[in-house]
Amino acid sequence: MIERRSGVALWRQIADRMRLAINNGDYDDTAMMPSEATLAEKFGVNRHTVRSALAALADEGMVRAVQGVGTLIERRDRLTFPISRRTRFSQGLGGQARELQSTLIEQAIERASPVIATALGIAAGTDCIRLDTLGIADGKPISSATSYFPAARFAGIGAAYQRTGSITKALGELGVDDYVRRSTEISAIHAEGADVRLLKLSPGAILLVTTAINTDTDGTPIQFSRSRFAADRVKFFVET
Amino acid sequence: MIERRSGVALWRQIADRMRLAINNGDYDDTAMMPSEATLAEKFGVNRHTVRSALAALADEGMVRAVQGVGTLIERRDRLTFPISRRTRFSQGLGGQARELQSTLIEQAIERASPVIATALGIAAGTDCIRLDTLGIADGKPISSATSYFPAARFAGIGAAYQRTGSITKALGELGVDDYVRRSTEISAIHAEGADVRLLKLSPGAILLVTTAINTDTDGTPIQFSRSRFAADRVKFFVET
DNA sequence: ATCAGTTGTCTATTGATCTAGACAACTATA
DNA sequence: TATAGTTGTCTAGATCAATAGACAACTGAT
Secondary structure: OOOOOOOEOHHHHHHHHHHHHHHOOOOOOOOEOOOHHHHHHHHOOOHHHHHHHHHHHHHOOOEEEEOOOEEEEOOOOOEEEEEOOOOOOOOOOOOOOOOEEEEEEEEEEEEOOHHHHHHHOOOOOOEEEEEEEEEEEOOEEEEEEEEEEEOOOOOOHHHHHHHHOOHHHHHHHOOOOOEEEEEEEEEEEEOOOHHHHHOOOOOOOEEEEEEEEEEEOOOOEEEEEEEEEEOOOEEEEEEO | OOOOOOOEOHHHHHHHHHHHHHHOOOOOOOOEOOOHHHHHHHHOOOHHHHHHHHHHHHHOOOEEEEOOOEEEEOOOOOEEEEEOOOOOOOOOOOOOOOOEEEEEEEEEEEEOOHHHHHHHOOOOOOEEEEEEEEEEEOOEEEEEEEEEEEOOOOOOHHHHHHHHOOHHHHHHHOOOOOEEEEEEEEEEEEOOOHHHHHOOOOOOOEEEEEEEEEEEOOOOEEEEEEEEEEOOOEEEEEEO
């Protein structure tokens, strides 16, 4: 259950649990939260503490309190992203979201760090292009990603991405008709810094982090990316 | 950086950040933390707050303070679990851990819920066997898992598991020579309840959750499992 | 119109968290 | 032996988190 003296405020623990319950469909029959008094008893805390948790969810736009009636559930979504050889941000979500878009936050040319160089199969210090992008579903930010491409081969990919709003299309303009996912690492951290702002998270929220390498059909690495997903909005599905 | 009024105490945010930095190898050159005064300035907080964070890490056995010297880093580990058709808890960790074991926490016979029934391809309400297990690497708890098997086919799997300490071997005793991973879902939540105790986590820590279906070589589902991994001790690697 | 049930707001109190400062205790090194 | 730099401990106060209780404001149904 919820833990006291843990360094995590009770209202935040309760807000996190309720968010999961909502996304799990636990309240789908009524589309409402139980009353504050009921929740307070269920969690073994004061009603004011529950109110703090509900206020946090209301800030996120997940619920809306109506005086005299109750607290209505406004939104419930946890997108499922399939991970396979053909993983792309904008595919495999059929029917889960009406509108998917992706925007460029920042781009830069950098010398490849050892980790990036190894992933891309180039010499450390070689120029590569960094793209910081934001993935949005139905107007709600879903993921924040940092991608690296070898600069020699993909000059101008930033502009192409900005024009098309898609990595796949941008690569297509640069002669990559098809590409496949070589590997994906998945971990989880607490959100912080720019991601909190970009993804409109409450501080302390969880991020699912994927570190992936894409290659062209010859097996040559073309993209190294690190994506941060809001953990309460997505889950991954690995078909093996 | 760290956020105030977030419902997560500063000392906990700082402890989480330092744990990640340690596991990331940021202090490998000296194997020591910077001094408390340095950390306090870096994070923009009082030295006492940093001390609370260091005390939390010391409780986890990750660092050890020595008066007059500094705070030594005792441990740094994040295991990489490969996820593929041949995923097994005790394989693919070659060299990452000296000793891997797995113990039975609890077993029970339950009627299959709709979700479990669908996953196992049986009728809802059919009897299935639930095994709660704990995975341990080098004496440190890594994952807590709940697995379901069709009771009709796998009677006695609890005893076999207890005897062998391995799902693979237990299935082998019951006539399953080989099995493959059909699918894996990955999500993340805050740790709570029994998992906090079993995995010796500080409350509020992150869990990586995998929900998986294993089948025999004929494609018949034999196991549905939900594993919770301490997110600061593991990451997943998906080769596609 | 009344009433039960809900959310909204206020006051007061307690305990946890964070800051601030001072000094003791200890270690390694010059 | 000094000394600089480190962790350990103590006190005090400020702010945040949580509890407790009371009552207002509102909604839907009787």
